[in-house]
Structures are given as structure tokens and as C-alpha cells.
Amino acid sequence: MKPAQKDRFARHIRLPQIGEKGQQAILDASALIVGVGGLGSPAAMYLAAAGIGKLVLSDYDIVETSNLQRQIIHRNDAVGENKVESGRQTLKALSPDCEVGVIGYQMEADELRQVVDSVDIVLDCSDNYPTRFDVNRSCVETGTTLVTGAAIRLEGQIMNYQPAADSACYQCLYTHAYGAEESCELEGVLGPVVGVIGTLQALQALLILAGRGDALVNRLLLFDAYAMEWRAVTLPKNPDCPACGKA
Numbered sequence: 001m002k003p004a005q006k007d008r009f010a011r012h013i014r015l016p017q018i019g020e021k022g023q024q025a026i027l028d029a030s031a032l033i034v035g036v037g038g039l040g041s042p043a044a045m046y047l048a049a050a051g052i053g054k055l056v057l058s059d060y061d062i063v064e065t066s067n068l069q070r071q072i073i074h075r076n077d078a079v080g081e082n083k084v085e086s087g088r089q090t091l092k093a094l095s096p097d098c099e100v101g102v103i104g105y106q107m108e109a110d111e112l113r114q115v116v117d118s119v120d121i122v123l124d125c126s127d128n129y130p131t132r133f134d135v136n137r138s139c140v141e142t143g144t145t146l147v148t149g150a151a152i153r154l155e156g157q158i159m160n161y162q163p164a165a166d167s168a169c170y171q172c173l174y175t176h177a178y179g180a181e182e183s184c185e186l187e188g189v190l191g192p193v194v195g196v197i198g199t200l201q202a203l204q205a206l207l208i209l210a211g212r213g214d215a216l217v218n219r220l221l222l223f224d225a226y227a228m229e230w231r232a233v234t235l236p237k238n239p240d241c242p243a244c245g246k247a
């Protein structure tokens with residue numbers, strides 16, 4: 001590690017759970033961020049600030065004024081720009097050494113699988129079930145670690161699929177392939193709620209990359225922002241899961 005990096009990441013290196021070895025692993029790592037919105041904003045910014053070597057941003061939306069209340073990676077003057085380009089500019093200003101790749105269109109299954117296979121970890125920061133199930137399936141098929149977050153209204157959740165631990169996957173949560181979809185556009189969401197969950201996704205990813213993150217294996221963490229309460233529920237692997245089951 002170069003002296004400038006030792007200085008920049010001194011507060012990480014001081015932690016016994018990270019140390020120089022963990023920080024080097026973060027510097028050498030790559031992550032795919034699916035969705036550069038409310039969850040993806042803090043997730044990408046914290047990973048870039050923490051020194052991750054490469055981020056791939058995937059999103060096909062443009063920045064709208066109504067996004068700015070929670071999607072803190074985008075500035076007011078980025079309205080009308082592609083989210084991935086706006087995100088890349090913020091990340092390069094924050095952390096110039098972070099390599100940022102962008103995918104500004106909806107990927108087909110084959111390409112998604114290839115991109116997932118090319119990174120060390122995936123953060124699903126998307127806002128719809130079809131994307132979440134596709135990303136989850138690609139992670140199961142390629143044996144790639146996945147951290148999935150979701151938030152709406154004053155509620156959030158986070159879970160983690162770890163192939164090395166043969167853990168429950170995102171789809172193990174659902175008995176049917178598609179539940180009733182809810183959207184922030186219809187239901188609303190208080191800005192910092194997505195900030196909390198996206199930040200936790202980055203936190204969990206950093207611990208995993210440093211070799212220390214198994215706290216969410218087979219656990220789903222639920223956040224009630226109104227009551228300021230956290231709850232963890234056991235998430236068993238479903239043997240009949242359409243994504244990770246034996247069938």
C-alpha cells in the first residue's frame with residue numbers, strides 16, 4: 001500500500017477487524033451497484049470513499065427533480081442527465097482513484113450474468129421485484145455474494161446471500177415468484193430511510209470484502225423508522241426455492 005493510501009485510510013487500518021490486510025482487500029475489490037437511486041447513492045459513495053478499486057453502476061433512468069429528496073449522489077444541476085453519468089461524476093470527485101464503469105441500459109439475462117460474474121460482490125439497490133429476482137438468480141448461478149436492500153415509506157430491510165456459506169438467497173424470502181409490488185412513487189418514502197439501508201449495504205459489503213461479514217447469513221434485518229426499532233428474523237434456506245433450490 002502506498003503512503004498516501006495509508007494516510008487516506010488510516011481510520012480503517014486502525015480497526016482490528018479491518019487492518020492493512022482488510023483495507024488492501026477493499027482496494028483490490030470490485031462491486032456492481034444495481035440502481036443508482038436512493039439506496040445506490042449512499043452505497044456507491046461509501047464504497048468509493050472507502051477505497052474500493054472498481055464500481056460498476058447500472059441504471060437506465062435519468063435524474064428527475066423528484067429524486068433529489070433522497071438520491072444524494074445526484075446534484076440539482078444533474079436533472080435530465082443519465083443517473084449512471086451523474087453518479088460517476090460525483091464518485092470521481094469524491095475518490096479519483098476509484099475506477100467507475102457505467103451501464104446505462106437494461107441488461108439482458110446473459111449480459112447481467114457476465115457482469116455479475118466479473119465482480120467480487122453485488123449490491124442490489126433496485127426498486128422492483130423482476131430486477132431483484134434476476135440479479136439474485138445471476139448471483140446464485142455465478143456464486144457471487146449479494147447484498148439486497150429495500151426501503152419504502154418508513155420501513156427498510158436488508159439481507160445477504162453468501163454462496164460460500166450456502167445461505168438463503170433473496171428469493172427464499174418469497175413463496176411465490178412475484179408478490180404485490182409497491183413503489184415509492186405511489187407510497188412515498190422519507191429520504192433518510194433509504195440512506196440508512198443503502199449505507200448498511202455498503203457497510204456489510206466492506207466487512208465481507210475484508211473477510212469479516214457473516215452477520216447477515218440466513219438473517220433478514222428489518223428497520224421500522226417510525227418506531228426507531230430494528231428486528232432480525234431468521235431466514236431459512238428454502239429447499240424448493242426457484243433460484244437456489246435443488247430442483
Ligand SMILES: [Zn+2]
Pocket residue numbers: 168169170171172173238241242243244245
Ligand atoms: Zn433461494
